[in-house]
Amino acid sequence: MSPEGPADLADTDLVRACRRQPVRRTPVWFMRQAGRALPEYRAARGTGSILSAIDDAALAAELTLQPVRRYGVDAAILFCDIVVPLHAIGFGVDVEPGKGPVVAHPFRSAADLSRLRPLEPALDTPHVSDAVRLVARELGGSGVALIGFAGAPFTVASYLIEGGPSRTFTKVKSLMHSDPALWGQLMERLAAMSVAFLRAQIEAGAQAVQLFDSWAGSLSPSEYQRFVLPTTRAVLEGIADLGVPTILFGVGTGELLGLMATAGADVIGVDWRVPLDVARTRVGADHAVQGNLDPALCVAPWPVVEAAARQVLAEGAADGSGTGHIFNLGHGVLPEADIGILSAVVDLVHAESQRA
C-alpha cells in the first residue's frame, strides 16, 4: 500500500474506534479544537469573518492542521461551519464573532423554500473540497484521520427560522408543530444539502464525518422522533454507500440517545451530563460513543482535569470491549480553555489507553 493510498488513510485509530475494531490506543480529538484558544489560530485568522477564512482553502487547511500539531490529537476536523452550504447558495447568512450565525431574512413561510436551491458542491463550495484535499494530502500516512462535517437539518433549520442563536427555539418548534407539511419540505431540502456537502467532503478525502445536531437536546423525545429523526436518518442513508464512519452529536441529549442510535450513525456523541457507561447502555453495543469531558473544566487546575479525564476514560472503557470510545469533550473547546491542559489531556488519554 502506498503511504498515501485510501486503504492506508483509513487505517487510523479514529476510524477503527468508530467501527469498534481493535485500536492501538483510545483516539482523542476535541470539538472546536481549531479556535481562539490557540495563539497560532488567532495569528492566522486575524479579525476577518470566519466565512472568508473558510473561502480560502489554504488558510482553512492550515487552521485545520494547527491543533494536530499543537495537541497531537488523532483526528483533524475540517475548519468549516455548518452554515457554509446555506451561505454558498445565497440564503443570506453570516457568522458574527462571539454570537454565531445570523440570518438577515429568516425562513417564515412556504415562499422561502424557493430561496433554498440544491447545493452543487463543485460549483458552490469548491474551496471546501480543496481544503479537504490539502489536509488529506498532509495527513497521509500519519495515522491522523480527517473528519468532515455538516449541520443536521434540525440544527440548521433552527438558525434559519430563529434568525440566529436561540435559547428557547420558540419559532422553530412552533413551525414544526403547526405546519408539519412545510416543516417536512424544509427538512428535506436541508437534508439534501447536508448529503451533498458531506459526499463532497468524503470524495475529497475525509475519512469520517460528524453530523452536528447540536441543539436537538432542546426537543422532547416525541418531538425528536416525529420531526427530526426521519430526516437525520435520511442524511445518514444518503452517504452510507461511501462507507466512511459517521458520528451523530448533540448537546443535552440524554433522553434522546436511544432514538439517535436508530438514525444509522456508527458513533453517538455524548455531552458531560450522561456518564459514558450509561450512554453505552442507551445506544447499544452496536454503537461506539464519543465524549465527554466537560469543556468548562478545561480552565481548572490540572489535578481537577486529570481526575475528570480519568473518569471519562474509565466510563468509556467500562464495557470491557477495549474499543468503541473516542475521547472528546462533551461540547466545543471554550475560547478561554488552557491549551497546556488540553495537550496534557491528549497525553494522558494516550498513555492510559496504550494497548499491550
Next chain:
Amino acid sequence: MSPEGPADLADTDLVRACRRQPVRRTPVWFMRQAGRALPEYRAARGTGSILSAIDDAALAAELTLQPVRRYGVDAAILFCDIVVPLHAIGFGVDVEPGKGPVVAHPFRSAADLSRLRPLEPALDTPHVSDAVRLVARELGGSGVALIGFAGAPFTVASYLIEGGPSRTFTKVKSLMHSDPALWGQLMERLAAMSVAFLRAQIEAGAQAVQLFDSWAGSLSPSEYQRFVLPTTRAVLEGIADLGVPTILFGVGTGELLGLMATAGADVIGVDWRVPLDVARTRVGADHAVQGNLDPALCVAPWPVVEAAARQVLAEGAADGSGTGHIFNLGHGVLPEADIGILSAVVDLVHAESQRA
C-alpha cells in the same frame, strides 16, 4: 374552621397533590406566571428595577395576585427573586432587565465569605414577609395556594461566582473542584440564607415552597452528588419541621432526577425533556412531579398547545394514582407567550382532570 385559618389555607388541591393525597382536580400554575406576558403586569411594574418592585410589599402582593385573577391558576407564587436575600445583606447584586442577576464584585476567594453575613429576615426582608401576609389574607379560603420560594445554594452560587448568567459555568465548576473546602463554606452560608428566607415566608403564610436549582442541569451526576446534593438536602431539612410541602426544580435535570429525589423534597419539578411517566419512575412513587409543558410551545396555535397539554396530562396520570401531578410548564412563562393560550391551558387541565 375559620375561612382564613391555617387548616383551611392548607386544604388546597396544590397542597394535596404535593402530598399525593386525593385532589378535586389536577392543580395547575405556571412558573414566572407573574411577568411581562401580562399587560396588567407591565402597567403595574413600569420600567423600574424588579428589586424595587419587590421592596414594595403592596405592589409585590398585587403582582403575585394578577395571574391568579387572569388565569384561574391553583397557586400564586410570591413575586420575588432568588437574589433578594443576597441583595438584602448588601452583597452587591442587581437584576438587569432582559439579562438577569449581575454581581458587581463576584465571589472569588475565602475573603469574600465575610461579605456573606447571615440573613435576618425580620430586619433584612420584612417587605417580603409583608407581601406574603397580604397575599395569604387575600387568598384565604379561596382554594388557591400561595407558594414561597428561594434559590438553591448551587444556582445562587453560580450567579455569585460567574458574576451573572452563564452558559458554561466555568468559574463555579472550577471553584467546586479545585477548592472543595471553600466551596463547602460558601454553600453552607447560602444554605443557611435559603433556610432563613423560606422559614420567614412559611411563617408569614406560604403554604408550600419551591427551591429553584434552575441551573443544576449543567452538572454531571457525580458533580451534583458530591458538590450540590448535600447542601440542597440541608436546606430542605432546615424547614422540614414547619410541615409545608416542598418542590425542588431544575432545568435539564434528566440525569439527576434520581439523586434529586433523595434531597427530601415532596415534589420534583421536571422540564419538557423528560416525559412525566418516565420522570415518575426515576423519582419513585413516594414523590409527586410537577411540569412539564414546553414554554416555547405557548406561542404556537391552540391545537398545538392543546395536544401537548393533553400529552402532559396523560403522562402525569399514567401511574393511575389520580394524584401527585402538579401541572406546570417545564420552565418559566416566556415574555412572548400568548396569555389567552395560557388561560385555555388552565381550563383544559381543570376540565380534563375533574374527579367524579
